[in-house]
Amino acid sequence: MAFQDIIWAIAMAGMGLVALVFVHVVANAGKAADAATLTRTQKLIAGLRKGLFALLLLIFVGASYATLHRFPIPRQDTTLQASQVVDVLGRQWSWQMSRQGQAAGSSLRLDAGSPVEFRVTSADVNHGFAIYAPDGRIVIQTQAMPDYTNKILYTFTQPGTYKVMCLEYCGLGHAPMVTSFEVAQAPGG
Ligand SMILES: [Cu+2]
Known part of the structure; x- marks a missing residue:
């Protein structure tokens, strides 16, 4: 039935x-x-x-x-000690994502299997930072706010191409405010 x-x-x-x-x-x-x-x-x-x-x-x-009970947003006033840290800057109308320790300008690559800390902020207005799994499911999201950094933790389990889209209407270029990044199989996994 x-x-x-x-x-x-x-x-x-x-x-x-x-x-x-x-x-x-x-x-x-x-x-x-x-x-x-x-x-x-x-x-x-x-x-x-x-x-x-x-x-x-x-x-x-x-x-x-x-x-x-598995609320993904950690306490904001502590050091999270994730092995991978990504700085995320939203602006009208693009995303800038850079992994700490990775050469500037190179495309973002992350490893599955260990936690990633995203430090999300904005250069202008509020944006909604959302990560979509290769199958189109939304896996995590937070607000990108000017003069404030939202920390969010996520451990990727599936390797593949993840998409980032804006979830907060932020002007004319809101809809095409999209980027993507690669998640590789955990080393040894
Ligand atoms: Cu937007």
């Missing part, structure tokens, strides 16, 4: 339930409720509300943990 079919079935069941409740309300609209029924209904509603709140709280805590 396709995922969409399952969602469709759930949606239909939900709509059916709402319709049943509606029919029930219409059928009982003429009758006056006695005090005992009213109290019982109020208690039921209060119970349902508490249950719903607990459920939402559980979902919130669970989803937060599941999505954030």
Whole structure:
């Protein structure tokens, strides 16, 4: 069964339930409720509300943990001690990326398997620094801000050509603000 079919079935069941409740309300609209029924209904509603709140709280805590326990943004006030450090400068409308220790002007090459620290800043306005894996998935992103450096850590696992695109609209040349770099197989890996 396709995922969409399952969602469709759930949606239909939900709509059916709402319709049943509606029919029930219409059928009982003429009758006056006695005090005992009213109290019982109020208690039921209060119970349902508490249950719903607990459920939402559980979902919130669970989803937060599941999505954030491997939060990629490290503490910004410490030395990260990554073996590979890349300085990233965004400007209207290009990216300048240089690896510390690599000759200026040579194209950027990184190794998979060990952490890379990206130090991201901007020469003019805010840009969004985003790295896309060879299969098109976004692997990491942060803001490129003027007069501020955002540090971000990432360990590449897949060798290949990675693309960098701007995720923050920054003027006419925003869309073609693209560059790429190579990630090589980990030495000995
Ligand atoms: Cu942009």
